[in-house]
Amino acid sequence: MKVVVLTGAGISAESGIPTFRSADGLWEGHRLEDVATPIAFQQNPELVHQFYNARRRHLLQAHILPNAAHIALADYEATHDDDFLLITQNVDNLHFVAGSQNILPMHGQLMEARCTETNKVIPWCEDLTPHTPDPETPSRRGRLRPNVVWFGETPYGMEEIQRAAQNADLFLAVGTSAVVYPAAGIVEQTPSYCRRVEINLDATPQSKVFTETIRGPASIEVPEFLQRLQTEENKQTRSD
Numbered sequence: 001m002k003v004v005v006l007t008g009a010g011i012s013a014e015s016g017i018p019t020f021r022s023a024d025g026l027w028e029g030h031r032l033e034d035v036a037t038p039i040a041f042q043q044n045p046e047l048v049h050q051f052y053n054a055r056r057r058h059l060l061q062a063h064i065l066p067n068a069a070h071i072a073l074a075d076y077e078a079t080h081d082d083d084f085l086l087i088t089q090n091v092d093n094l095h096f097v098a099g100s101q102n103i104l105p106m107h108g109q110l111m112e113a114r115c116t117e118t119n120k121v122i123p124w125c126e127d128l129t130p131h132t133p134d135p136e137t138p139s140r141r142g143r144l145r146p147n148v149v150w151f152g153e154t155p156y157g158m159e160e161i162q163r164a165a166q167n168a169d170l171f172l173a174v175g176t177s178a179v180v181y182p183a184a185g186i187v188e189q190t191p192s193y194c195r196r197v198e199i200n201l202d203a204t205p206q207s208k209v210f211t212e213t214i215r216g217p218a219s220i221e222v223p224e225f226l227q228r229l230q231t232e233e234n235k236q237t238r239s240d
């Protein structure tokens with residue numbers, strides 16, 4: 001079975017990482033356009049760095065840990081020979097910490113920095129400023145940005161994502177509001193025979209495209225769904 005999972009901020013909410021879209025339309029007090037676009041970075045790199053520095057520091061706190069949903073996905077991958085791809089929109093590293101292997105972080109990673117000139121990506125866990133020296137060429141300053149995909153930029157791995165979606169037997173979307181494209185459109189690329197399952201607290205604009213919708217917290221619903229899947233697989237094996 002070819003399994004493709006897409007996760008969004010909702011899977012990390014119960015780990016203590018706030019989701020993006022709050023009722024007032026602000027993202028931790030900022031308008032998205034002020035902190036998550038290339039123009040914002042050009043016009044006010046200090047503010048953009050401050051915003052991501054705060055998020056990085058938050059992520060580095062000892063109590064921010066993968067929850068049962070991250071762990072269940074990692075366990076499923078480890079115990080199945082399935083062709084398994086975990087696409088995440090999340091820039092936190094919780095799927096990595098949980099032990100998932102085949103992860104495609106389509107919106108980049110907060111714990112990485114990227115050189116704006118060479119595009120080289122390096123692991124990064126410190127604050128960034130407009131004056132941070134590039135470790136490779138310390139005399140050059142201010143070339144590093146968070147390795148996070150901003151609005152108007154192309155996400156990572158789109159070809160691999162398309163290929164995987166087009167061949168998926170099971171597509172599972174967890175904790176994503178399905179309003180940001182291209183991520184929200186991945187489900188539509190899956191074949192008609194694909195079982196499409198959405199796990200979310202609320203309905204989303206894409207809910208109607210799914211064959212099953214499960215409403216509830218990811219930390220409960222993801223392990224339960226994967227357990228049910230396992231039971232179904234066991235029954236199937238016995239009847240073969």
Ligand code: OAD
Binds near residue numbers: 177201217218
């Ligand atoms: P959002 O914040 O837009 O949506 C989070 C979704 O998770 C909502 O539909 C919530 O109902 C749901 N949710 C919240 N808590 C949950 C829980 N405990 N269990 C299950 N579901 C829960 O986050 P994303 O869809 O990930 O892009 O946002 C997509 C992209 O928008 C992000 O990757 C980011 C942002 O702008 C970039 O940075 C490029």
